[in-house]
Amino acid sequence: MRPSGRALDEMRPVSIETDFTKHAEGSALIRMGDTHVLCTATVEDRVPPFIKGSGLGWVTAEYGMLPRATNTRMRREASAGKQGGRTIEIQRLIGRSLRAGVDRVALGERQITVDCDVLQADGGTRCASITGGWVALRLAVNKLMKSGDVISDPMLDPVAAISCGIYAGQPVLDLDYPEDSEAGVDGNFIMTGSRQLIEVQMSAEGATYSRDQMNTLMDLAEKGVAELIAAQTAATA
Amino acid sequence: MRPSGRALDEMRPVSIETDFTKHAEGSALIRMGDTHVLCTATVEDRVPPFIKGSGLGWVTAEYGMLPRATNTRMRREASAGKQGGRTIEIQRLIGRSLRAGVDRVALGERQITVDCDVLQADGGTRCASITGGWVALRLAVNKLMKSGDVISDPMLDPVAAISCGIYAGQPVLDLDYPEDSEAGVDGNFIMTGSRQLIEVQMSAEGATYSRDQMNTLMDLAEKGVAELIAAQTAATA
C-alpha cells in the first residue's frame, strides 16, 4: 500500500549521531530514513532586545536546505537574496516548539540558536529538525550545567515531532516524500515526553477532513513521538 | 473574566460590508469587533507557471497591515524591503484555506488573488481575512458566472475561520488582542459549511495542552464557524 512497503503506523528507521561537528556547543545528525538533518546548538551571552534585562533566556532556530538535498536542485536562498516563505514558516515552528520545552528562567539571560540544515531530504524535514534540534539543545545545555553557568536544569521535558497524513484514503504515520507529495491532508504534531501537545498543524490541500480522522491521526502521532523520545533519550544518555 | 466581558463561548459582533471598494471584482470589509479587514478579489486570465496548460484555476492571497492598524506603529513592510515571517505565514494560510473550498476544474484556467489588508487590528486578523476573503472570492466568482465565463459554480462550500485559545486557564472563543497577547495556547480552526476541517493550527508559547483541551477548543470553534458562515451567507445572498 505505502510506496516504501511500511505498515500504516510504521515509522522509518531513526538514528541520531551526536557530536557530528566539533565547534558547536551541541550537535547531532538525525536520520529518519533518507531524510538527514544536521542540527547544531550555539550558546551566546546576548539575548534579543525585547527580553534584555528580563533575566529570561531565549531559544531560536534557523533552517536551511542544501541546494541538492532534493531530487532536483533548488536555488540557494543566499543567492536568491532571501529566505523563502516555507523556510521562514519552518524555522519559526522549530524555535517555538523547542522553547515550549525550556524553562527560560532556569536558562538565564542567554540565547541558544539551533541551526537545522538538511543535507538530504525525503519528506518530514521539519519534524526531523525539531527532534534532532532538541538533542543538540540538550547537549548544549548539558555543557552549560557542567561548567556551572546554569545550575537548575532548564530542560522541562523532551520535545519531538512527527508528521501524519491521509494517503490513498488511509491515515499513515511519518510520510516520506512520495507520500507527502500525494497526500491531500497532512500535518505535524509536536509533543512532549509526557504526551502534552505543543503544536498541531494539520492542513488540507484540495481536500478536507473530519474530526474522526483528526483523532485517528493524533493516535498515530502519539505512537510515533513515543518512539522518537526513546531515541532522543538513548542518544543523550 | 474576559477583558471584554464576553462569555467564554461568545464571539465579537461580526459585520460584513460588501462592495466597499469599486474596482475589484469582489470586495468586502469585514469587522470582527475592532478588527477591520478590507478584502478584495482580483480575477486575472493568467495562472502561475506550474499549472499553465493544465486547465486548472488558482486562488492565492496576500496579506498586509497598515502601519498604524495597531496600537503602536509598525514599520511599513514595503519600506523595510520585505514581508516579515508572520505576514508570509498568514498569506500562505489564507490562500491554502480558500483553495480548499474551490473546485479548480470548474474555475478554469484563471487566477483569483485575494488581498486582505488590515485597516484596524484587535486580534484575529488572519481569521477575519479568511472569512472576509471568502466573501470577496464568492462575489468575484458570481461575476464570472453572470458573464458566462464560468458555467458550473466552483465554490464547493463556504470557508470560515475562528481563533480559540486558553486564556487565564479557560478555553475561550474568538480572542481579542488583550487575550491573544496573554494566552499561552491559541490557534486557528479553518472549517467548511459542512463542518469539515481544512486546517488546524494550535500553538503553545511557553506552555503545553492536553488532548482534552484540544477537543474543547474544537467544540468552541465549530460553534463560532457556524455563526460566521451564517454571516457570509447573509452578506452574499
Place this chain on the structure above:
Amino acid sequence: MRPSGRALDEMRPVSIETDFTKHAEGSALIRMGDTHVLCTATVEDRVPPFIKGSGLGWVTAEYGMLPRATNTRMRREASAGKQGGRTIEIQRLIGRSLRAGVDRVALGERQITVDCDVLQADGGTRCASITGGWVALRLAVNKLMKSGDVISDPMLDPVAAISCGIYAGQPVLDLDYPEDSEAGVDGNFIMTGSRQLIEVQMSAEGATYSRDQMNTLMDLAEKGVAELIAAQTAATA
C-alpha cells in the same frame, strides 16, 4: 467636455471623516470623489538622528496604495521588495508639504509620522493625501496640546493641495483618473490657508505649456485650495 460632466473649475465632492481608526493619535478618511485615502498620524518621542538634541520636532510621511485600489491590480510593494520611484516621490512631497505648515520649535523634539494609504484611487491621490494628512496631523497635535505635552500651537496655517492640468486643450481643476491619463500637462499646487505657496509641481509629458497657461492653472488652484481648507476647518472644528 469633462468625462465626469463637471465644469472646468469644479472640484469633485470632498468629505473628511475623522477618527476612522481608533489606534492612531489622529486619523481621517478623505474622499475626493472616488479617491479615498486613509490618513493616520502617529506621535513618537524620538526624532531622526540629524536633529537629535536640537529641540526641534519633525513631521514625515509615508504613502502606499492597496494593490487593488486601482482598476487593475498592482503588485504589492512589500512583496516586490521595495517602494517604487513614484511612491518615494509622493511621500517625500507629503512630508515636505506638511512640515511647511508646522512650527517645529513649538512642536518640540518629537516626530509625527503621517501615513497615507489609498483604499481606492481615481486620480489626485497625492493631493488628497496632503489635504487629509493635514487633518490627521491637526488632530494628533490637538491631543498633544490637550495633554499639555505641547503648550503653544505649532500648526501655523492649514495646508491643502489640489491638482490642475490641461485636458483636451482646456485648463481644468481637480483631475480624475480618466482626465489625468490623457492630460499632456498636469501638476499639483500645495498652498496654505493664507494663499501662500508651499510647492508647485507642473509637468508636461510629450507637451509644453506657456507662462499664461501656468497662470490660469494657478488661479484654478487657488479656488480649489480655498474649498479644501473650508472642508478641513469644518472637519477639525
Place this chain on the structure above:
Amino acid sequence: MRPSGRALDEMRPVSIETDFTKHAEGSALIRMGDTHVLCTATVEDRVPPFIKGSGLGWVTAEYGMLPRATNTRMRREASAGKQGGRTIEIQRLIGRSLRAGVDRVALGERQITVDCDVLQADGGTRCASITGGWVALRLAVNKLMKSGDVISDPMLDPVAAISCGIYAGQPVLDLDYPEDSEAGVDGNFIMTGSRQLIEVQMSAEGATYSRDQMNTLMDLAEKGVAELIAAQTAATA
C-alpha cells in the same frame, strides 16, 4: 550678498566638453562652476515593454553621484543596495524633461538612455544633468541621422534647466551649494529654446512664498535658460 560674489541674476560659468568618453554614442562633460556632470547617451534597438510594437521611441535617464563628489563622502548606492529617494526623483525628472523635447515618432522604435554621473557637486546637479544630458542626446541622434537610421530630426527644441530660489530674502539665479543649503525656497525650471515650460518644481522647506515671488523667479529662470541654450548650441554646432 551671495557667497560667491555673483549678482542676483548671474549664473556660474558654463562649459560643455563634448566627446569626453569614447564608447557612448554621445557624451558631454558639463561644468556649471564647480558642479561637473558626465553625461552619456546610449542608443539601443529595444524599447520598454509598454511601447513594444508601437513604432514610438523612448528616452530615459539614470543619475548617480560618485561617493566623494560631495564635501563629505556619501555611501555608494550600489553598496547600500538601492538608489535613494532623491536619486530616483532626479532621474525621473531628467527622463521626463528630455522626452518633452523629442518627437518619439521620428525617433522610431529605439531607446536612448542618458546617464548623468556627478563627478563633483556644488549645487544644481539635476539642472546640469538635464542641460548636459540634452547635449549627449543631441550628439547620439546626430549619429543616428548620419548613419541613416533616423531620417527626420526628432529633436524638437533644445531643453535646458536652471535652479532659482530665495536666498537671504532675495530671488537668485543658479544656486550653488552654500546658497542651496540655506535657501528656504528653491526649485528648478525646465524650459525649451522657445521659452515654453516643460516642468516647474518650486519647493519651500520651512517657509512659503507668494505668487509675486514665483513670477520673479520665473523671470530669472528665463534669463538663465537662454544662456544655457546658447552654450548647448555652441557645443553641438
Place this chain on the structure above:
Amino acid sequence: MRPSGRALDEMRPVSIETDFTKHAEGSALIRMGDTHVLCTATVEDRVPPFIKGSGLGWVTAEYGMLPRATNTRMRREASAGKQGGRTIEIQRLIGRSLRAGVDRVALGERQITVDCDVLQADGGTRCASITGGWVALRLAVNKLMKSGDVISDPMLDPVAAISCGIYAGQPVLDLDYPEDSEAGVDGNFIMTGSRQLIEVQMSAEGATYSRDQMNTLMDLAEKGVAELIAAQTAATA
C-alpha cells in the same frame, strides 16, 4: 613549530567519501583534517544565455558555509539577504578552476553546477572545495558517459588545489585555521595532474614577499597537489 606538530611540508590527512548524498548526479564528502566539505554535482540540460546554441557546455560552482561550521556562529547568508564578498570570490574561483579541466565541446550543451557546502571548517575550505568538487564532477560525468549522453570523456586532467603560506617566517604547506589566521602571506595554487598551473593567488596582508619565497611555496604546492590527485584517483577508481 606548527601548532599541529606537522612538518613544514606535511599535509593534513585527506579522505574522500563518494556518494555521501543520494540525489545528486555526483557527490563527495572531502575531509582535510577538520575541514569537511560536502560537494555535489548537478547536471542540467540548460546552459547560461551567453552560450546558448554554441554547442559548448558550462561548469559553475556555488559555495556556502553552515552557520556553525566555524568556531563562533556566523550569520546565515540566506538570512542576511546576500552572499558576502568572500563567498562570491570563492565560488567564482571554484567554477573557474573546474572549467579549466573540462573540454566544453566534449561536454556538450549542458550545465553542471558544483555545490560546495562546508559542514566544518578549519582552514583551506576553498582548496578542499575544488579538490572535492572535482570528484563530484568526475562522478557526474561518469554517469553521463554511462548513459551515452556524453561520448568522448570531457575530463581533460584532474584538478586539485592546496594552500601554502609563510607562517612564523617559514614556508608551510596546507595551512589550518590557527596558521591561516596568523600568516602574513598565504595563498592557493590550483594545478592539474600534469603539474600545469590553473590559478595562483598569493596575497599578503600587512606584509610582502620575495620571488624566492614565491618559488619555495610553489615547490610545496606541487608536492601537495600530487598527493591530492592520488586521493582523487583512488576515490573515483
Place this chain on the structure above:
Amino acid sequence: MRPSGRALDEMRPVSIETDFTKHAEGSALIRMGDTHVLCTATVEDRVPPFIKGSGLGWVTAEYGMLPRATNTRMRREASAGKQGGRTIEIQRLIGRSLRAGVDRVALGERQITVDCDVLQADGGTRCASITGGWVALRLAVNKLMKSGDVISDPMLDPVAAISCGIYAGQPVLDLDYPEDSEAGVDGNFIMTGSRQLIEVQMSAEGATYSRDQMNTLMDLAEKGVAELIAAQTAATA
C-alpha cells in the same frame, strides 16, 4: 602582433592627473591608454568595529564603473540593487593591496577610503585603480602630515599593479581590452617600489600555464611596475 601594435613588453602611455576633484583629501585621474579611473581618498576619524580602540588605522577601497564606461552599456549596480561578484572581488583586492603599503600604527586610528570609479574602460581597470589609488592615498596622507594629525609617515613603499598574460601564445605586458578578451591566461601583479610582491593573481580560462611561463610573466611585471612607480613618484613629487 598585438592589436595596438605595441611591443610585447610595452605598456600603454600612463598619465596621472592629481587633484582632479576638489572635495576629496586626495584625488587623481589615472589614464593607462584608454582606461581612465578617477581615484579619491577620503579620511575619516572612525575605524571599523573590529579594530576600534586598537590604535591601528584602516585603509579600504570601493570600485565602480560608470554604466557606459564600456563598449556596451552595463546595468548600473545601484539600480540592480547590489554590487556584482566582479566588483566585490576587485575592491577587496584594491583595499588589501593598498593596506600592504601602509604602516597602520603610524597612520593612527583613522580610516582612509579609496574610491576608484572607472570613467572609461579598455582593460586593466583594477591595476589602474591600485596604481592611481595609491596616489590619492599618498596625497591624503600628505595632508594629514601637513596638518600634524600624523607625525611619522605611514606610507612604507609605493604600491603599483600591472596585468600580464599570454596572448596569441606570447607573454605580453599590460593587456588592453581586445587582448584581455582573447587571452587564455592573464593576471595581475601587485608589487612595491622595492620589487617585493604583495599579490599575484594569475588565472587561466579554458587553458593552463607552466612555471616557466609564470616566470616570464613575472619578469614582465617587474618591468611594468618600475615604470608605474616612476609615474607615481613624478605625480606626487
